[in-house]
Amino acid sequence: MDLSRKLTGILAAGILAAGSLTVPVPVSAAGRSAPSTRDFANGPERNDIAALTTSLPLTAAARAATPAAAKHRGYPRRTGLRVYPENPADKSIKLGLVPYHAIAPHLNALQRASDRVSAEIAGHSALGRDLYLVTVTAPETAAEATRQDRWRALIENDPAAARRDRALARDYKTPVWINANIHGNEWEGTDGALRVIERLATATDTATARLLSRTRIYVTVTNNPDGRIAGTRANGAGFDINRDHATSSQPESRAVRDVVIATQPVVMLDEHGYTGTTLIEPATPPHGQNYEYDLYIKHALPNALGMEAAIQKLGYAETARADIPFRDYAPGDWDDWPPIFTPMYAIYQGAVGHTVEVPLQVNGGLYDSLPVAELRRRSGINTAVAASTIGAAITYADTHRAQLLADQIEQFRRGWAGAPSPVIPDGYVDGFGPEDHYSTTFPRAYVIPAGTAQRSPAAAARLVDHLVAHDVRVTQAKVPFALNGKKYPAGSYVVDMHQPKRGLANVLLEAGRDISDLVPQMYDISGWSHRLLWGASVDISRTAAPRTRTKPVTIASPTGAVTATPGRNLSLTLRDAADVRALNSLLDQGITVRRTDASTVVVPAAARRAAQDAASRFGVRFTAADRKATGTVVTRPVVAAAAAADELFALREMGFEVRPVSTALLNAGTADLTGVDTLVVSSGLSYSQLNTTAKATLDAVLTHAGVVTRGSTGAAFNTAANLLPATAVAGRGDANGVVNVTNTGPVVGAGSLPNSFVYSPLWFTGTGFTVEQRYAATRPLVAGHWLPTGPGVGGQAQAAGQAAVVSGTTARGGRAVLFGTEPLFRTHPKGLYAQFARALYWSAG
Ligand SMILES: [Zn+2]
Numbered sequence: 001m002d003l004s005r006k007l008t009g010i011l012a013a014g015i016l017a018a019g020s021l022t023v024p025v026p027v028s029a030a031g032r033s034a035p036s037t038r039d040f041a042n043g044p045e046r047n048d049i050a051a052l053t054t055s056l057p058l059t060a061a062a063r064a065a066t067p068a069a070a071k072h073r074g075y076p077r078r079t080g081l082r083v084y085p086e087n088p089a090d091k092s093i094k095l096g097l098v099p100y101h102a103i104a105p106h107l108n109a110l111q112r113a114s115d116r117v118s119a120e121i122a123g124h125s126a127l128g129r130d131l132y133l134v135t136v137t138a139p140e141t142a143a144e145a146t147r148q149d150r151w152r153a154l155i156e157n158d159p160a161a162a163r164r165d166r167a168l169a170r171d172y173k174t175p176v177w178i179n180a181n182i183h184g185n186e187w188e189g190t191d192g193a194l195r196v197i198e199r200l201a202t203a204t205d206t207a208t209a210r211l212l213s214r215t216r217i218y219v220t221v222t223n224n225p226d227g228r229i230a231g232t233r234a235n236g237a238g239f240d241i242n243r244d245h246a247t248s249s250q251p252e253s254r255a256v257r258d259v260v261i262a263t264q265p266v267v268m269l270d271e272h273g274y275t276g277t278t279l280i281e282p283a284t285p286p287h288g289q290n291y292e293y294d295l296y297i298k299h300a301l302p303n304a305l306g307m308e309a310a311i312q313k314l315g316y317a318e319t320a321r322a323d324i325p326f327r328d329y330a331p332g333d334w335d336d337w338p339p340i341f342t343p344m345y346a347i348y349q350g351a352v353g354h355t356v357e358v359p360l361q362v363n364g365g366l367y368d369s370l371p372v373a374e375l376r377r378r379s380g381i382n383t384a385v386a387a388s389t390i391g392a393a394i395t396y397a398d399t400h401r402a403q404l405l406a407d408q409i410e411q412f413r414r415g416w417a418g419a420p421s422p423v424i425p426d427g428y429v430d431g432f433g434p435e436d437h438y439s440t441t442f443p444r445a446y447v448i449p450a451g452t453a454q455r456s457p458a459a460a461a462r463l464v465d466h467l468v469a470h471d472v473r474v475t476q477a478k479v480p481f482a483l484n485g486k487k488y489p490a491g492s493y494v495v496d497m498h499q500p501k502r503g504l505a506n507v508l509l510e511a512g513r514d515i516s517d518l519v520p521q522m523y524d525i526s527g528w529s530h531r532l533l534w535g536a537s538v539d540i541s542r543t544a545a546p547r548t549r550t551k552p553v554t555i556a557s558p559t560g561a562v563t564a565t566p567g568r569n570l571s572l573t574l575r576d577a578a579d580v581r582a583l584n585s586l587l588d589q590g591i592t593v594r595r596t597d598a599s600t601v602v603v604p605a606a607a608r609r610a611a612q613d614a615a616s617r618f619g620v621r622f623t624a625a626d627r628k629a630t631g632t633v634v635t636r637p638v639v640a641a642a643a644a645a646d647e648l649f650a651l652r653e654m655g656f657e658v659r660p661v662s663t664a665l666l667n668a669g670t671a672d673l674t675g676v677d678t679l680v681v682s683s684g685l686s687y688s689q690l691n692t693t694a695k696a697t698l699d700a701v702l703t704h705a706g707v708v709t710r711g712s713t714g715a716a717f718n719t720a721a722n723l724l725p726a727t728a729v730a731g732r733g734d735a736n737g738v739v740n741v742t743n744t745g746p747v748v749g750a751g752s753l754p755n756s757f758v759y760s761p762l763w764f765t766g767t768g769f770t771v772e773q774r775y776a777a778t779r780p781l782v783a784g785h786w787l788p789t790g791p792g793v794g795g796q797a798q799a800a801g802q803a804a805v806v807s808g809t810t811a812r813g814g815r816a817v818l819f820g821t822e823p824l825f826r827t828h829p830k831g832l833y834a835q836f837a838r839a840l841y842w843s844a845g
Contacts, residue, residue, distance in 0.1 A: 184227015189271025192386025238645025512783025535831025706843020737784010
């Protein structure tokens with residue numbers, strides 16, 4: 001570790017002591033800028049700003065429009081892109097940048113003018129706008145394009161053969177992918193990329209012709225048109241797409257996932273802004289432990305140095321140097337640990353991925369306060385920086401094409417061979433030291449059982465489809481088999497870890513790791529796990545390979561069934577989001593459903609046809625109900641929610657109708673609370689900030705309606721509105737990850753997973769309520785980062801054994817459930833959704 005890395009670490013510790021993680025950092029005494037900070041989204045501000053988005057229009061299926069669908073066609077493709085009406089409100093215009101509506105005409109003109117440029121639609125935004133994928137390359141016949149596609153597949157599927165293939169080595173066009181503007185209010189990646197496209201399209205020199213004869217340059221011109229137009233970081237659904245790559249809840253992240261799989265780039269850039277100094281990855285530790293990191297860093301560092309040299313040549317005072325976190329920052333300041341960021345995700349798909357941050361801020365408050373001339377001066381420099389980094393990366397990819405290709409082949413070879421995680425010597429590249437060592441022991445296989453050992457067949461199918469969509473290979477047993485002394489029925493799924501993208505398979509399925517003691521802080525989430533949080537039972541086989549006849553899976557088998565004999569009432573257990581969706585659909589149809597306990601509902605035999613439809617549509621199982629079961633009638637709860645965008649999205653995914661509310665809407669008298677059965681409070685609603693009229697309206701509702709809260713805003717509402725006598729205790733604000741819990745209560749606890757997710761965890765003390773769920777009695781964190789706030793305060797030790805979720809009847813007469821966990825966080829923990837739904841039904845009475 002060199003001095004600058006230590007220095008920034010000390011500064012970062014000072015920032016933490018001040019209690020904030022995201023404030024802009026001043027220039028240090030040493031004259032070096034302290035580490036740039038990434039912006040959170042769907043982070044702590046989730047508790048402050050209630051989402052107001054109403055239902056979104058359905059978008060067209062993105063996958064059908066991906067380049068894979070267009071294989072066997074040559075280049076150029078000359079797709080006539082639809083042109084959108086001019087939108088004078090587009091926020092790009094003030095900056096002198098290209099507004100979204102001008103991109104399609106520009107690309108149409110470029111396609112007409114040059115046989116090197118092809119544009120396609122790679123998908124659609126949350127609000128339905130086209131996502132453009134541009135390919136710049138020398139013209140190809142259909143046969144040449146088919147051959148390129150075959151080679152791409154050969155590299156992944158038979159790396160040994162690809163390595164021997166001399167024609168491939170000579171003629172395979174090196175794929176390079178540029179993603180721009182994933183954060184809508186970080187505009188200039190788009191403009192810089194368009195500048196490069198134009199230059200490559202029109203250049204007449206032989207060097208460019210030669211480059212394009214052996215390179216395919218793919219550009220997703222704007223990954224976030226909704227945000228580009230509106231000047232927002234998030235997409236039209238309120239999501240940060242650059243946090244969604246492991247979850248794939250948004251069409252923009254699914255579109256680029258499909259692009260990276262179909263194109264298999266050796267190098268990719270994700271163009272962002274604004275960090276004061278241009279920032280170019282590689283990142284600091286902790287490094288994702290599932291990478292073939294040696295194959296990555298050997299290119300990522302020199303490529304970053306090449307990009308730095310390129311921006312220096314621009315000659316601006318503001319571009320005299322770059323921050324390269326690997327070289328310049330302390331561990332934890334700018335890490336590549338979670339696979340939620342585009343470049344980190346792309347590494348698992350075979351690319352040397354880099355985030356690039358252009359330097360000069362033009363968004364936020366400065367967008368309104370700076371003179372237009374200054375904004376345009378800045379955006380001009382930013383555009384030049386974006387273009388020069390893209391140009392430098394293309395040059396690197398061309399200059400090092402043989403080695404990049406060999407290393408991508410080697411990545412996939414190691415996967416197939418089950419080679420051990422690489423051990424990289426110190427000094428492997430400049431600055432690689434003991435702090436950079438991260439590796440793993442890959443299991444031999446994961447098994448997703450069918451039959452009675454599967455907790456939720458619907459969750460299992462969802463997980464399998466997710467894995468397959470990410471190009472993880474999954475097979476399905478044709479016959480029963482035994483593994484590690486356990487019997488699995490036919491139909492069980494197997495993820496054999498001897499596969500090309502084993503790193504991706506493992507980063508999605510592993511538990512993860514408690515890295516609290518390894519780095520002083522982390523930037524974004526440090527834990528996630530589709531195995532522990534998505535609701536399906538998944539077994540690990542550490543060393544034994546499954547020996548059984550299997551078939552490859554392209555889509556999971558249907559899981560829905562009605563297993564009771566005709567004439568019997570039907571029982572449905574609310575274990576998973578799919579069960580909740582099915583129940584809401586039955587309630588929508590006016591079917592009388594009774595609840596026998598907080599997690600079991602009974603559907604009358606007469607509604608068998610509707611149950612069968614719901615079973616096949618949502619993949620859920622109806623079994624025979626106890627003949628004596630009666631229960632209370634379930635009504636479809638009318639839900640009002642002061643909640644974050646991700647929570648609104650998750651509630652709608654489960655089929656709840658939700659009316660957004662907030663302090664502002666209530667104070668303005670525009671929030672509709674008539675007939676509300678339950679109120680969700682997690683963001684943007686402060687009881688003490690309500691005016692007299694609003695308070696009276698809400699008080700009237702609270703005499704009968706239920707309340708479900710989440711997080712600190714929800715807990716403050718509970719206290720101010722005098723609901724449950726529970727005192728909330730805050731864990732450290734940036735603590736996050738997967739935790740062990742014990743389920744003790746009848747509403748949320750019943751049938752819940754032994755794991756949950758936390759972000760800024762809370763726990764509850766006091767008496768006069770039911771404890772639904774507790775943090776595990778010792779060191780609750782399974783994976784993630786959770787240090788104490790101070791000595792003996794806010795840490796895992798203080799949370800251990802404490803109440804994480806509580807329920808009860810309020811002093812006002814309604815029912816309330818308080819969550820200290822994050823069951824809907826960024827829509828990731830699908831297996832926790834039903835906890836929240838059960839709280840809604842129960843609290844609604
Ligand atoms: Zn960004």
